[in-house]
Amino acid sequence: xxxxxxxxxxxxxxxxxxxxxxxxxxxxxxxxxxxxxxxxxxxxxxxxxxxxxxxxxxxxxxxxxxxxxxxxxxxxxxxxxxxxxxxxxxxxxxxxxxxxxxxxxxxxxxxxxxxxxxxxxxxxxxxxxxxxxxxxxxxxxxxxxxxxxxxxxxxxxxxxxxxxxxxxxxxxxxxxxxxxxxxxxxxxxxxxxxxxxxxxxxxxxxxxxxxxxxxxxxxxxxxxxxxxxxxxxxxxxxxxxxxxxxxxxxxxxxxxxxxxxxxxxxxxxxxxxxxxxxxxxxxxxxxxxxxxxxxxxxxx
Ligand SMILES: Nc1ncnc2c1ncn2[C@@H]1O[C@H](COP(=O)(O)OP(=O)(O)OP(=O)(O)O)[C@@H](O)[C@H]1O
Ligand SMILES: [Mg+2]
Numbered sequence: 001x002x003x004x005x006x007x008x009x010x011x012x013x014x015x016x017x018x019x020x021x022x023x024x025x026x027x028x029x030x031x032x033x034x035x036x037x038x039x040x041x042x043x044x045x046x047x048x049x050x051x052x053x054x055x056x057x058x059x060x061x062x063x064x065x066x067x068x069x070x071x072x073x074x075x076x077x078x079x080x081x082x083x084x085x086x087x088x089x090x091x092x093x094x095x096x097x098x099x100x101x102x103x104x105x106x107x108x109x110x111x112x113x114x115x116x117x118x119x120x121x122x123x124x125x126x127x128x129x130x131x132x133x134x135x136x137x138x139x140x141x142x143x144x145x146x147x148x149x150x151x152x153x154x155x156x157x158x159x160x161x162x163x164x165x166x167x168x169x170x171x172x173x174x175x176x177x178x179x180x181x182x183x184x185x186x187x188x189x190x191x192x193x194x195x196x197x198x199x200x201x202x203x204x205x206x207x208x209x210x211x212x213x214x215x216x217x218x219x220x221x222x223x224x225x226x227x228x229x230x231x232x233x234x235x236x237x238x239x240x241x242x243x244x245x246x247x248x249x250x251x252x253x254x255x256x257x258x259x260x261x262x263x264x265x266x267x268x269x270x271x272x273x274x275x276x277x278x279x280x281x282x283x284x285x286x287x288x289x290x291x292x293x294x295x296x297x298x299x300x
Contacts, residue, residue: 001062001183002026003048003072003153008057010043010207017043019207020057025153030179032194033187034283035204041187042081044204045157048185049078077151081158081187083142087131091122091141094130098145109148116144119174121167135162143171147178154178156186160193172197191280201279205287218282226281227264229271230257249284 003025010018018040025031033041046052048059050069061068086094092113099109117123120140122133130138139162146154160168175184176197188194194201195215202212213221226249231238233256242248246262253259262268263285274281 001028001152002060003183004060004063005044005048006058006060008044008047008054008059010040010047010052011055016207018047018054021209023202023209023212025183025185027199028180028182029199030175030184030186030194030197032198032201033185033204034189034191034194034201034287035187036189036287038206039189039204039287040207041204042157043207045078045155045185045187046080049076049155051080072153075149075152077146077149077154079142079146079156079159081161083138085130085138085141088129090127090129091117091133091137092126094141095144095148099148102149104149112148112150113144116147119170120144121170136164136167139163140167152182154182154184156184158187158189160188160190168193191278191283195279203283203286210286215279218279219277222263222277222282222285223275224273225263225265225285226274226277227262227268227271228259228274229262229268230254230259232256233258247284247288249281 005021005023008018008021009016021044033044035041043052047054050073058065059069059072061072086097089097095113095117096109099113104112114123117126120143122137122140125133125137130141133141139159143156143159146156160171163171172193175186178184179197186194186198198215200212200214201218203210211218229242231242239258242260242262246260246264246268248260248262250261251258252261261274261281262271263281
């Protein structure tokens, strides 16, 4: 399978939500789309799913635009970020309704819905009205509906919102399990959602793709740039030196001391170079550092 975006761009009036975006999805597995609020993640996903039209550019599926789009629709599963439910239906009825809309046979959807309800731990509430569901339960219904047609390409826009830690884990396992035979594109701004499961990570900010690579290359690319530095709590001078000169990833209380995890391309005085680098460090390095530099420029 080959899904490609060619010079995609989306403008809302004077606002550019997506800038000349070129990505190719062709390997089965999980593509993690990581970016802060307003980065353009949902816009990109909506264009791929044909919910909105791009201002420029096109989508190719199997190297074709027109016929490809039709084919793509048949094999696509999509969980929108703001997923609306029909509150008066029960969980099961709602999923049945969507299965019928998607043209799935009863003999197929009945078993699939029940299996997924069990897997997602909401089988016992399947006959209760959706209005009585918690946020996390509703989200799980959304995830199930995206899988009803056993899609070959699955697009999930912030699927873990509202899930508690154990459900998050459960969901990560499910994705991992099903990713060997399909392309999954998952957007989030929570790094841990895709850590250990995404084969490819796409970092976005302000409508652009900043960097796309696999996990280990992301980690390698910032080796030697993450530092740990402790200062006395009352040392305001040291504190402002750190705040003014480095990007702070984390600040932890350690008794009389404050410990900073910071980014620096150069040696930091009285600091320890960190060797166990995380994807979150990389996210700060490529995405968050940009806004800090911007802040410096504004202050000047
Ligand atoms: N219908 C619209 N009209 C005007 N501006 C829009 C519209 N939809 C999105 N935008 C703007 O486009 C930019 C990208 O939005 P988008 O929803 O794609 O970001 P996102 O990465 O999904 O963010 P979030 O993490 O908050 O979901 C934002 O600045 C947003 O305000
Ligand atoms: Mg979004």
